Amino acid sequence: MNDRTMKAVLFDRFGGPEVLYVGRVPRPQPAPGEVLVRVRAFSVNGGELAARSGRLRLLTGRRFPKRIGLDFTGEVAALGTGTRGVAVGDRVWGVMGRLSGFGSAAEYVTVRAERLGRVPDGLDLVTAAALPVATTAVTALRDKAALRPGERLLVRGAAGGVGNAAVQLGQAYGAEVTALARAANLDFVRSLGARHAVDHRTVAPAELGLFDVVLDTAGTDLRAFRRLLKPGGRMVTITFDQTRLAASLGYIAASAVHGRGRVRFFSGDPKRALFDDLAREVAEGRLRPAVDEVFPLEETAAAHRALEAGGVRGKYVVRVD
Structure with missing residues (x-):
């Protein structure tokens, strides 16, 4: 050729x-x-x-x-x-x-x-x-959520590409990390630094408690996870519900004026x-591939x-x- x-x-x-x-x-x-x-x-x-x-x-x-x-x-x-x-x-x-x-x-x-x-x-x-996609986790936690030491962080989709980086960085930034993942991946997310690892298929969002920061990598059920924010809490999502595109984006926009906490949405660039x-x-050892x-x-x-x-x-x- x-x-x-x-x-x-x-x-x-x-x-x-x-x-x-x-x-x-x-x-x-x-x-x-x-x-x-x-x-x-x-x-x-x-x-x-x-x-x-x-x-x-x-x-x-x-x-x-x-x-x-x-x-x-x-x-x-x-x-x-x-x-x-x-x-x-x-x-x-x-x-x-x-x-x-x-x-x-x-x-x-x-x-x-x-x-x-x-x-x-x-x-x-x-x-x-x-x-390279870990840049999204850096932006979400450091810039969009301004995660602080001692805060409670919930990472949804914690075993995935952005999620695994967010667990590592959250721990490195001094947060108490709760990771949602499949049962088979719970040991994996613990090895990344999650203090709590939860099977998302068997535990409902309402059972998880309250958090200072919620990082969502799934885009679905945003309303249920937004309810987990403490006063002053921040929620960041990096995607939207692809099966309900208009409704999902509409809810993200409406969150700025209704209810507890705005849902911060961004696409990594x-x-x-x-x-x-x-x-x-x-x-410096805070993140590994x-x-x-x-x-x-x-x-x-x-x-x-x-x-x-x-x-x-x-x-x-x-x-x-």
Whole structure:
């Protein structure tokens, strides 16, 4: 194959994991201010499952073929003119921009230089692919919730990609962490620093007590979890109910004026400074990557299938050889 094309994961119709395949697309070239990254690995995220299945078709449109892949690790392969802050050969991690959407499930990707950070020394690029989404946990706990030492923190979806990072960081920030997860994952979330690990299938929200901060990674039943806030408590959600999109977003908006505590909703859009913060958390031992399983690029559909089945411990990572 010539160097003008590359492998990428594509799909030509909405559907289950079986619609994914590895095809060839034009290899991108960096525009001014952009970086060409040779991708070494990426992780599978819940938003990609929704986009692939068609649940987000109002946002993604119906033009095919479509690409997947949100985050990535790799090496800088080339620089566009005027690009600053990175050099060819740098080991980097990043997340695709809001406007560019998906596309990191490929051999190469182009991104703005400010959307990249350097991977800490001693961390291999496949393992490191579990961590770019941890920037969401940093933003949620540190910036949106202003979590303080001694506060009670509830993490919903604690064994997942953002959740496992939130448990680790919550403990490092001095909070008393309660982690909601499947029964099979309770020992896992305890090993991350959760003081209390609760099976979300057998304990109702009303039985959990009150919390200073609630971090939600599921997007459903927001009303029930919002009721768990202490006076002055803060609730942050990073997603919405994809089966009731309008109602879910409407409730988040209405929470600002009705009842106890506003539900703070945001979608992660990290830049270099936040990646630098992430690298510092790793280097200082407050955060470590949790990789459940690594799949080759040709088995990306199997990685999607595994995430849909539930029960992930950390992240499913796909390596790009």
